[in-house]
Each structure stands twice: as structure tokens, then as C-alpha cells.
Amino acid sequence: xxxxxxxxxxxxxxxxxxxxxxxxxxxxxxxxxxxxxxxxxxxxxxxxxxxxxxxxxxxxxxxxxxxxxxxxxxxxxxxxxxxxxxxxxxxxxxxxxxxxxxxxxxxxxxxxxxxxxxxxxxxxxxxxxxxxxxxxxxxxxxxxxxxxxxxxxxxxxxxxxxxxxxxxxxxxxxxxxxxxxxxxxxxxxxxxxxxxxxxxxxxxxxxxxxxxxxxxxxxxxxxxxxxxxxxxxxxxxxxxxxxxxxxxxxxxxxxxxxxxxxxxxxxxxxxxxxxxxxxxxxxxxxxxxxxxxxxxxxxxxxxxxxxxxxx
Amino acid sequence: xxxxxxxxxxxxxxxxxxxxxxxxxxxxxxxxxxxxxxxxxxxxxxxxxxxxxxxxxxxxxxxxxxxxxxxxxxxxxxxxxxxxxxxxxxxxxxxxxxxxxxxxxxxxxxxxxxxxxxxxxxxxxxxxxxxxxxxxxxxxxxxxxxxxxxxxxxxxxxxxxxxxxxxxxxxxxxxxxxxxxxxxxxxxxxxxxxxxxxxxxxxxxxxxxxxxxxxxxxxxxxxxxxxxxxxxxxxxxxxxxxxxxxxxxxxxxxxxxxxxxxxxxxxxxxxxxxxxxxxxxxxxxxxxxxxxxxxxxxxxxxxxxxxxxxxxxxxxxxxxxxxxxxxxxxxxxxxxxxxxxxxxxxxxxxxxxxxxxxxxxxxxxxxxxxxxxxxxxxxxxxxxxxxxxxxxxxxxxxxxxxxxxxxxxxxxxxxxxxxxxxxxxxxxxxxxxxxxxxxxxxxxxxxxxxxxxxxxxxxxxxxxxxxxxxxxxxxx
Numbered sequence: 179x180x181x182x183x184x185x186x187x188x189x190x191x192x193x194x195x196x197x198x199x200x201x202x203x204x205x206x207x208x209x210x211x212x213x214x215x216x217x218x219x220x221x222x223x224x225x226x227x228x229x230x231x232x233x234x235x236x237x238x239x240x241x242x243x244x245x246x247x248x249x250x251x252x253x254x255x256x257x258x259x260x261x262x263x264x265x266x267x268x269x270x271x272x273x274x275x276x277x278x279x280x281x282x283x284x285x286x287x288x289x290x291x292x293x294x295x296x297x298x299x300x301x302x303x304x305x306x307x308x309x310x311x312x313x314x315x316x317x318x319x320x321x322x323x324x325x326x327x328x329x330x331x332x333x334x335x336x337x338x339x340x341x342x343x344x345x346x347x348x349x350x351x352x353x354x355x356x357x358x359x360x361x362x363x364x365x366x367x368x369x370x371x372x373x374x375x376x377x378x379x380x381x382x383x384x385x386x387x388x389x390x391x392x393x394x395x396x397x398x399x400x401x402x403x404x405x406x407x408x409x410x411x412x413x414x415x416x417x418x419x420x421x422x423x424x425x426x427x428x429x430x431x432x433x434x435x436x437x438x439x440x441x442x443x444x445x446x447x448x449x450x451x452x453x454x455x456x457x458x459x460x461x462x463x464x465x466x467x468x469x470x471x472x473x474x475x476x477x478x479x480x481x482x483x484x485x486x487x488x489x
Numbered sequence: 490x491x492x493x494x495x496x497x498x499x500x501x502x503x504x505x506x507x508x509x510x511x512x513x514x515x516x517x518x519x520x521x522x523x524x525x526x527x528x529x530x531x532x533x534x535x536x537x538x539x540x541x542x543x544x545x546x547x548x549x550x551x552x553x554x555x556x557x558x559x560x561x562x563x564x565x566x567x568x569x570x571x572x573x574x575x576x577x578x579x580x581x582x583x584x585x586x587x588x589x590x591x592x593x594x595x596x597x598x599x600x601x602x603x604x605x606x607x608x609x610x611x612x613x614x615x616x617x618x619x620x621x622x623x624x625x626x627x628x629x630x631x632x633x634x635x636x637x638x639x640x641x642x643x644x645x646x647x648x649x650x651x652x653x654x655x656x657x658x659x660x661x662x663x664x665x666x667x668x669x670x671x672x673x674x675x676x677x678x679x680x681x682x683x684x685x686x687x688x689x690x691x692x693x694x695x696x697x698x699x700x701x702x703x704x705x706x707x708x709x710x711x712x713x714x715x716x717x718x719x720x721x722x723x724x725x726x727x728x729x730x731x732x733x734x735x736x737x738x739x740x741x742x743x744x745x746x747x748x749x750x751x752x753x754x755x756x757x758x759x760x761x762x763x764x765x766x767x768x769x770x771x772x773x774x775x776x777x778x779x780x781x782x783x784x785x786x787x788x789x790x791x792x793x794x795x796x797x798x799x800x801x802x803x804x805x806x807x808x809x810x811x812x813x814x815x816x817x818x819x820x821x822x823x824x825x826x827x828x829x830x831x832x833x834x835x836x837x838x839x840x841x842x843x844x845x846x847x848x849x850x851x852x853x854x855x856x857x858x859x860x861x862x863x864x865x866x867x868x869x870x871x872x873x874x875x876x877x878x879x880x881x882x883x884x885x886x887x888x889x890x891x892x893x894x895x896x897x898x899x900x901x902x903x904x905x906x907x908x909x910x911x912x913x914x915x916x917x918x919x920x921x922x923x924x925x926x927x928x929x930x931x932x933x934x935x936x937x938x939x940x941x942x943x944x945x946x947x948x949x950x951x952x953x954x955x956x957x958x959x960x961x962x963x964x965x
Contacts, residue, residue: 190738226590228723252592260583264503266510278499279591323587 179203179362180225180331184234186386187220194220196386197234202379204330204360207353209367209377211475217386218366219259222333225364226256239331239362252280255324257334261316262323265309269300269319272308273326280327287326294322298348313340321349325356332356332363338372350376374471382475384482394471401474405443406467407450409436412460420457423449437467496593500601501608504575508609514571518613521564526621529556530628550631554641554691557633560621561614561645562684568610568649572656573673575602577663580726589723599657599721603714606653614645640699644687647706651683652676654713661721662921679848705852712850715913720921739926746930762938765931772903772910779855780899783862788879790863791870805875832948835894839901839940843932851909858902877963885962889955894947897940904932 180202187195195217202208210218223229225238227247236243239253264272270291277287295301298318303311308319317340324332337353338346353376357363367373373380374394381391390397399405414433422428425441436459440446443466454461480486508514533552579585588598618641625632633641655676656669663669683706690699749761802808838861846854865887869879883891908928912921 223727228586228589228727230724248592248594251590254590256587256590258583258586258590260586262582262584262587264507264584266507267503271506275499275503276587276591279496279588279593281592320587 179240180208180236180238180364182225182234182236185221185224185231185236186233187217187224187229188232193232193386195224198381198383198386198388199234200364200381200388200391202362202364204362205357206378207357207363207365207376209365209373209380210383211367211370211373211380211471212383213479216383218383219335220386221383222256222335222364222366225250225333226254227251252327253329254331254333255327255329257321257324257332257337259335261320263308263311263316263319266307268305268307269295269311269322270304272319273322276323276326282327290326290328291322294325297352298322299345314342314345317341318345318349321352325352330361332361334363335366336368337365338367338369346372370470370472370475380471382478384479389478389482397471398469398474401478402469404439404441405469407438407440407443407447408463408465408467409438409454409459409461410434410463410465411436412462415459417457417459420459421453423453426450493594493597496597497601497604500588500593500598501604504602504605505609508571508605514567514609517567518564518610521567522613522617523620525563526560526617526624529560529621530624553625553630554633554637555688557618557621557638557641558644558684558687558691560617561641562648564610564613564617565645565649565652566610567613568606569652569656569673569676571609572602572606572653573660573669574666575606575657576660576726577669578660578666581666585726589726595721595723596718599661599718603653603657603717606657607649610653611646611649614649615642618642618645636696640696640703643703644699644706647703647710648680648684650710651706651713652680654710654717658713658717658720658921661717661726709849709852712852712909712913716850716921719913720924725920739922742923742926743930743933746927747933749934758938762934765934766900766939768931769900769903769907769935772906773899776858776899776902776906779859779902780862780895783859784866784869786859787863787866787868788870789866791867792874795871795874799874805872805877808871808875826952828948828952831951832944835897835944835948836941839898839936839944842901843905843936846905846909847929850912851905854905854909855902858898858905861898881962885958886955889958890947890951892947893943893950897943897947900935900943901932901940904928904935908932 180200182201183199185195185198185200186193198217198221200208210221212218220229224231224243225236227238227243227250230244238250241249241253243250264275267275273291273294274287277290282290292301295304298321300315300318300322303315308316311319317338321334321337324334332353334353338349341349350372353363353365357376365373365376377394379391379393380397382389382397390400392400408431411434417428417430417436420428422438423446426446427439429437429439431437438450440450451461451464454464533549533556537549537552576585579588618638622632622638656673659669659672659675663672687699687702690702747761748757749764751757751760799808838857842854842857844854845857846852869882872882873879908925908931911924911928
């Protein structure tokens with residue numbers, strides 16, 4: 179598991195990360211969202227014990243990053259922003275090298291390398307120089323390297339960038355599988371759909387500070403407000419005299435569409451549907467308005483920068 | 490221990506494999522190994538023939554040891570190029586982070602890279618030397634003695650370690666390969682001077698002096714390795730991105746350490762200088778011992794050699810006359826030994842000690858210091874040879890101004906020693922630049938606050954008091 183408190187890093191007079199407090203239990207995925215330079219990579223580097231925190235603390239797989247750097251690094255699989263591949267080696271040599279670095283036995287190295295190359299569809303290119311690999315192949319191999327020692331903690335920086343849709347799907351499936359095998363995973367990504375699909379919790383980081391964090395629903399509620407429902411009407415209808423249940427506000431988008439913001443959908447929605455029916459509203463459909471993580475993220479960012487989100 | 494060295498071997502193996510697959514490394518190494526010895530032989534012949542046209546009587550055999558030195562040196566230059574980009578190159582290519590994210594210890598990664606950086610060019614150097622020596626034997630030239638060949642091989646090894654360890658230090662501290670290449674002159678220039686000096690020793694020195702030079706080179710090389718390991722920090726490799734020289738930061742860091750929070754000269758002496766002197770307590774003690782050892786060495790060497798060297802001189806007066814006949818001593822008598830002259834001379838000596846020490850982790854600085862101590866010992870021994878009591882001479886001719894001058898010299902030496910120790914000691918959370926600037930600031934505090942005033946008083950005493958005492962006691 180990963181646990182931090184007030185984790186901060188200062189470079190000269192610039193705070194790259196300030197006051198980051200997160201908790202990622204085993205079997206959980208945290209997605210870090212933020213602009214380039216927001217402090218995601220610096221946070222990952224502190225969690226890998228590559229950078230020493232200026233303030234605060236972090237424990238990874240039960241080890242303090244400050245006092246047990248080697249144990250932390252042995253417990254972590256890192257996919258770095260750049261792939262970090264040795265172009266004059268082939269994939270088998272590369273994985274074997276990192277297997278040795280992580281003290282795996284020759285048999286384990288061979289078995290893991292073959293398994294990972296097979297899983298990521300790289301077996302056919304196992305003996306080809308990495309310099310000849312495409313971007314997507316390199317990304318898959320880098321991910322295979324991060325997994326070679328089956329670490330309990332994974333820190334993945336842009337795990338599916340530069341990948342074709344099939345490969346990206348493959349990687350997402352693998353991440354989901356790793357999550358189910360009780361690993362703690364942190365993903366830094368700009369791919370919000372991916373974060374939404376994989377993450378249990380999301381942290382939005384802006385200029386080194388966490389703006390907001392929580393489960394997807396919590397985040398959406400906090401940023402976008404309570405859930406919205408839309409009533410699609412068969413024909414133009416004016417809601418004169420419509421009595422709204424408590425905690426419901428309404429706005430009319432056009433003559434045939436009404437939107438309701440509902441604080442307590444479970445209690446209010448049946449009353450709302452009854453009210454519409456009683457008012458003879460020609461309702462064709464009544465459904466929840468999809469709220470994406472992208473909307474929440476963009477709104478949070480716009481507000482952080484002093485602007486207004488136009489969704 | 491062996492388990493600890495295994496990761497070193499893992500890193501070294503990978504580095505070696507990488508080098509052996511890179512034609513840009515292999516091609517120059519192959520050329521320098523196979524073609525350069527032949528080229529050297531042809532050039533040596535050409536030079537000898539050319540010089541002999543003008544009436545010289547040189548034989549090519551005289552150039553053989555020098556040629557071995559050069560042939561061994563050139564493949565080493567490739568090591569510099571490779572080592573310079575070892576860390577910073579990997580940083581630029583993004584391959585360093587996965588390696589640093591591994592559970593290997595800093596020194597294991599560092600040594601793994603160092604070993605291959607040294608070994609590859611060194612093997613090429615030894616092969617090139619072997620090719621050349623085979624050529625020498627085939628052409629019926631005089632083979633250098635086994636002892637000399639051993640010295641040349643050790644010297645070549647020393648050059649390789651020196652250059653590679655220095656280049657790796659630069660590679661770790663640099664922010665880009667370009668910056669590392671620009672900084673390469675900090676290795677090339679001193680090593681070029683070193684090779685020139687060694688060449689001089691090869692032509693005109695003897696085996697013993699060459700051994701001393703060898704020990705010096707090896708000590709320097711091991712200090713470089715030690716410094717490299719001490720300042721190799723994962724954080725530093727990844728944390729630094731800026732390539733520009735930050736003079737303002739350097740000045741602020743220096744000034745902060747120099748002032749130590751003091752607001753007046755009095756406070757500066759009470760707080761800053763006192764704190765630095767306290768930090769210098771142990772180095773000062775060591776330098777006192779070094780001074781005594783240097784003095785004793787000088788005394789001993791002159792005592793040993795004086796009977797033979799001065800067998801035709803029976804008195805000090807005769808010695809003075811005989812010295813005056815040496816061309817280099819012409820005009821010495823015309824020099825006005827004034828207080829400013831003595832003061833400036835001593836300032837120059839202490840400043841040089843610092844300068845040399847700064848460039849060589851204290852080695853040359855302490856050597857200059859030893860030389861000063863040795864000179865005092867030598868002079869005392871020389872006078873003892875002519876019947877003047879060394880204790881009497883010391884207490885009348887040296888001690889009056891020495892009471893001020895010797896502490897100044899010892900403190901200067903101690904500051905240099907401390908700087909050297911600080912540079913080769915791990916300093917958690919601080920960059921090499923910060924450590925270096927702090928040490929320069931400490932030296933400046935001692936130099937301005939203590940050494941200069943002491944030397945000023947010493948020069949006045951040496952000019953106006955010591956001669957009077959000497960005249961009074963020894964009737965000179």
C-alpha cells in the first residue's frame with residue numbers, strides 16, 4: 179500500500195509538490211490527473227525514493243521512502259515518463275538484465291520474460307534490437323520491465339500513451355488484473371477515460387497541490403454539483419404550476435427538454451416523475467445526464483485558474 | 490562482500506555489451522590499438538632523422554619509453570568520451586531512471602560504470618603497448634627494462650582511472666551531454682600537463698622520481714573515485730535540469746557562509762572565524778604533524794646528501810661564494826628583502842597552496858606545504874653541517890617571525906586539507922557545488938581573517954627584528 183502525509187518537495191525556492199496526502203490500499207488504483215509540470219512525476223519519484231521529500235513522509239509497501247530506499251525500490255515497479263530502453267539490446271536481454279537487477283533467479287527471469295513478452299504480444303520480436311521497435315512496442319516492453327519482479331506496488335506514468343487501441347486495451351486489462359491481485363497502483367495519466375475506467379480514486383493535482391481527491395462519484399458531486407436528470411418531451415410544454423419536490427431545481431433547455439438538478443435522487447425522483455405526470459407533461463424519456471470525469475477535471479482546472487468552465 | 494559486488498558486475502556487463510556493440514567506440518579503439526604503434530614508430534624515426542641533420546646524435550631507442558607512454562595514453566582518451574556521457578547521456582536518453590529506480594545501491598551503479606569505463610580503453614592501451622613492444626623487439630631496438638615497462642603500465646592505468654573517474658564525476662554533475670563535453674577541458678588540460686611532466690621525468694628523471702609520480706597519480710585517481718562515489722546521488726541526477734551558470738546563487742551561497750550571519754567585523758571574528766577555526770581543529774593538528782614530518786624529511790635528506798654534495802665547501806662563506814657563481818642565482822643579491830617583499834612572497838605561497846589544493850583534492854597543495862616545511866628542515870640541516878646549532882638557528886632565525894608565520898602556514902594547509910576531505914566525503918542533501926563553495930568560503934575566512942594579519946606581522950618581524958637577533962646572537 180501507499181500512504182503519504184504532507185509530502186512536499188522544494189527545488190531551490192520552487193515548491194514542485196506541496197502537501198500531498200494520499201492513501202492507496204492494496205487492490206486499489208489511484209489516478210493522478212494534472213497538467214504537464216503539475217508535480218505528478220515529482221510525486222512518483224518521491225514514492226520511488228529517487229527524490230527526498232523536503233517535508234512530510236511517505237510509506238510504500240510498508241517502508242519509509244526516506245529511511246528504506248532500497249526496500250521501497252525493490253517493492254515498486256515503475257513505468258517512467260520516457261520508456262528508458264537500451265536500444266542496442268533485444269527484449270529478452272533487456273528483461274533479463276532487469277531481472278538480474280531485481281535479483282531474480284535465472285529460471286524466474288526466463289519464465290517471467292517469456293510470459294510478459296507473450297502477454298504483450300512481443301514474442302515475435304523478442305530477439306530484435308529494441309532500437310527497431312515502434313513506439314507502442316517500446317511502451318509495452320517498458321511496462322513488461324516494470325512488472326518483471328511482480329512488485330506489490332506499481333507506479334505507472336502514462337501507461338497507454340502512444341499505444342494503438344488494441345494494445346491500450348490489453349494494458350488496461352493487465353492493470354485491472356494486477357489490481358485484482360491486491361496490488362496498489364498509482365497511474366499518472368492525461369487520458370481521462372482511462373482514469374475513469376480504471377481508478378477507484380482520483381486526485382487532481384495543480385501546481386504541486388492536490389486540488390481535490392476522492393472516488394469518481396465524490397469528485398463529480400463535489401465539482402459538478404448534484405446529479406442532473408433530463409426529461410425529453412414529445413412536444414413543447416410549459417411547466418407552469420409544476421410543483422418540484424424539495425431539493426430539486428429545474429431549468430428549461432428548450433421547448434422539449436427540461437433539466438432537473440436533484441440532491442437526493444432516490445427520494446426525489448419518484449416524486450418528480452409523479453409531478454410531471456400530474457402536470458400532463460408529455461414525457462418521452464427521463465434519464466440521468468452523463469457526467470464525465472473530463473467535465474469534472476476541466477471544471478476544476480478552470481476554477482483553479484480563475485476562469486469559468488463552459489461545459 | 491561478493492554478494493554486494495554482484496550488482497556491480499551486472500551493471501558492468503550491460504555497459505560492456507553496450508560498448509562492444511557500438512562501432513563508434515570500437516572503431517577508434519581498434520585504430521589506436523593496431524595502427525598507432527606503427528605510426529608512432531615511423532614518426533619517431535622521422536623526428537630522430539630530422540634532429541640528427543643538425544648535428545645531434547640521437548638514437549630512436551631514446552624515444553621508446555616516451556612512445557610507450559603516448560601509445561598507452563591515446564586509447565585512454567576514448568575512455569574520456571565514453572565516460573563523460575555515462576550518466577548524463579543515460580539521463581538524456583531516459584534510460585537512467587529505470588536503473589535508479591532499482592534496489593541497487595548508489596555505489597554499485599557507480600562502480601559498475603566505472604569498471605567498464607576504465608577496463609575497455611585500458612585493455613586497448615595494453616594491447617597497443619604490446620604491439621609496439623613487439624615492433625621494438627623485431628626492429629632490434631633496445632627494449633626498456635621490465636621495471637620501466639611496469640612503471641609505464643601502472644602510469645597508463647593511473648591515467649585511465651584518473652580520466653574516467655574525473656569524467657564520471659563531470660557526467661554525474663552535468664545537466665546535459667553538451668555541458669559534460671564542455672567541461673571535459675577540466676580533465677584534458679590537467680592530464681595533458683601531467684603527461685608532459687611524466688615525459689620530462691622519463692627523459693631526465695630517474696626510476697625513483699617516476700615511482701613518486703606514480704604514487705601521486707594513483708592517489709589522485711583514488712581520490713577522484715572516492716569523490717565520485719561520495720557525490721553520486723540519485724536525486725542530483727534527476728533533480729537538476731538547468732544548464733546555466735548561476736553566479737548569483739554561487740555568490741549568495743559563498744557570502745552566506747562567509748558572513749555566517751555576522752553584521753560587523755567584530756561579530757564576524759567572534760562568530761564566523763571562530764566557528765571555522767573550531768572546524769579546523771583536527772586538520773590543524775594533522776597539519777602540525779605533517780609539518781614536523783616535512784621538516785624532518787628535509788633535515789634528513791640534506792644531512793644524508795650534504796657530505797657528498799658539499800665535499801669541496803668548507804664554510805658558510807665559501808658556500809655563499811659558490812652559490813653566487815650559479816647563473817640562476819645571479820641578481821639574487823640585488824633583491825631588496827623588504828617587509829612588503831616577504832609579505833607578498835608568503836601570500837603567494839599560501840595562495841598557491843590553496844590553488845593547487847583546490848585543483849587536486851589537496852594533494853598538490855599539501856605537497857607545497859610539505860615543501861615549505863622541508864625547506865626549513867633542509868636549511869637547519871645545512872647550517873648544522875657547517876657547525877651552527879640547528880636549535881639556536883631555529884630559535885633566533887626562524888622562531889621570532891615563525892611564531893606568526895608558521896601558524897599562518899599551518900592554518901592555510903589545514904583549510905586545504907579540510908576542503909579535500911569535504912569533497913571526498915558523502916554530504917547528504919548537498920550538491921558538490923555547495924560543498925565546494927562552503928569550503929572556499931571557509932578558506933577565505935581563514936585567509937582574510939587570520940592568515941593575512943599573521944603574515945603581515947611576521948613580515949615586519951622578519952625584516953626588522955629577526956636580523957637584529959641573528960646579528961646579536963650569531964654575529965652575522
